Amino acid sequence: MMERGEDLGLSLSLSSSLAPRRTHHVAMLLHAPERRFLEMPLLPAKQSEAPGADDSSLRGGSDDEDGGCGVDGSRKKLRLSKDQSAVLEDSFREHPTLNPRQKAALAQQLGLRSRQVEVWFQNRRARTKLKQTEVDCEFLKRCCETLTEENRRLQKEVQELRALKLVSPHRYMHMSPPTTLTMCPSCERVSNSNNNNSSSSTAAARNAVDGGGAMICHRPIAVRPQQS
DNA sequence: TGCATACAAAAGATTACCTCA
């Protein structure tokens, strides 16, 4: 996780970035307004022009001094160029986290402060995770819909079998097993009742109709002895 | 060896700026 060796190697160049963190620890003991005061740059950044009027304060810096705030404390927002974004994206694809050496090199290549590269990677990881969460959520939603539909179908099938059993028990006893998929709640595997397990699945389906509600389980321990 | 502490880095949450319809 943390590369102390790398850190030590860069201790000189990063010394300015360590200072704010130390301040931060002290600041943790203070209330928010006091903290903000503590964290304000000692020398206000000179630029207070319109956004984008002079990006040099945001792009040119080679150290991690805070140069992103105007005199009034308002944030200046950097807009990465397409080229910068592309390089960052490529780098992210290669390794989603950077060691200090890579970070510094990337920052130098792009003319950004290493803190900005670091922030970009943090946000990028967050976006990736959010996207993945959305994908997972969508997948689970589909699963839920499928299972709900399957459950509805099975309920209907059981109902029909019960009706058939009442109307013509003889035909019910000799009918082929229902064409259902059955999921074992224990091992969570699905099997087709018409396939290899036909004898036990027939029993299971019939058991459900007969009130037993048995399922087919792939685990030997869960297999019920068939009643004839 | 186990524990407390400090530190660094990353994740998570939030804010604020900017663009665009």
Next chain:
DNA sequence: ATTGAGGTAATCTTTTGTATG
């Protein structure tokens, strides 16, 4: 010209892992 939504850089807080005494 105004406004609301969405994207995202920046900031703040919490969590986690490691080193050290």
